[in-house]
Amino acid sequence: MKPLMLHGHERSITQIKYNREGDLLFSCSKDHIPNIWYALNGERLGTLKGHQGAIWCMDPIWDTSKTMTGSADNTCKVWDTQTGTCVATMETRTAVRTCGFSYSGKTLMYSTDKTMGHPCEIHLYDVNDDEQIRSNKPYMVMSLPMEEPKITSAIWSHLDDQICAGHEDGSLSQWDVRMGKQTYKMREHNKQINDIQLSKDTTMVITASKDTKAKIFDCASLEPLKTYKTDRPVNSAAISPTKDHVVLGGGQEAMDVTTTSTRVGKFDARFFHLILEEEFGRVKGHFGPINSLAFSPDGKGYSSGAEDGYVRVHQFDPEYFEFEYEY
Secondary structure (H helix, E strand, C coil): CCCEEECCCCCCEEEEEECCCCCEEEEEECCCCCEEEECCCCCEEEECCCCCCCEEEEEECCCCCEEEEEECCCEEEEEECCCCCEEEEEECCCCEEEEEECCCCCEEEEEECCCCCCCCEEEEEECCCHHHHHCCCCEEEEEEECCCCCEEEEEEEECCCEEEEEECCCEEEEEECCCCEEEEEEECCCCCEEEEEECCCCCEEEEEECCCEEEEEECCCCCEEEEEECCCCEEEEEECCCCCEEEEEECCCHHHHHHCCHHHHCCCEEEEECCCCCEEEEECCCCCCEEEEEECCCCCEEEEEECCCCEEEEECCHHHHHCCCCC
16 A cells, blocks of 8 residues: 655644545644645645644534634634634633534534643533524533543544543543433543544444553443454554454554654554454554544545654555455
């Protein structure tokens, strides 16, 4: 595979995401300008300028008309994707760590860090009313304070009803938005959960943790189903939408990268069989730990963003689709 190398960021990538159709790729980094790319040829469609700090998360709405970003400058912004203009800004007391639109796009969620004496919180806003958004006054539905360690990753796990959150101590919790309370909490990881992603049919979630493991859970009950073991911290993991495959990305800690070679650092994207939990392939290329991974919605490729500031867009070779695992 010869990847497209997208270099539009000056600092390390924090998150990448495809839109629902898979024709656009969204990337954000520790510099303060998110980028939008054409996934087919790697051409940059545009940038979203307005933040003053590192951007930790971003998410496009289901029809790609809006995009939200969460930043260390204590703001969460909603953008018009077509024009690149900011249509709403929600100010917070601490940095915004995770964010996401619900399945219908009528509600947005973001979580804040536990710093400077302020608790970690999940905030929910109603963004269905365009007039309120245009007047920069989106309606806050509720705020959920956290008693336990701070949230490091969170997603909408079931339509508009539930939020699944990973915490700094390795625990996984589920929140019922309608009741406004936590329904499940369990701890299957020993260290911080870096990433959570849904399967295409929304029945499973995969977690990536610093304890060198990635795990798949049942979305409704949070029952652990599969475990994928590596020998380096896992920063991101994704489930293929078309095959029984899982891709994991990570590597040694970023602070140690300068002291070792890329071979020792193990910055490969590693492919595992979803059911058998066996590794069957690796893709090299990055010069730093992989921070974010995403499968394209059609399953014909994947993208990775790393500490080296590059986004690599891969299209699978024909051999990948002909490959049959021997049971």
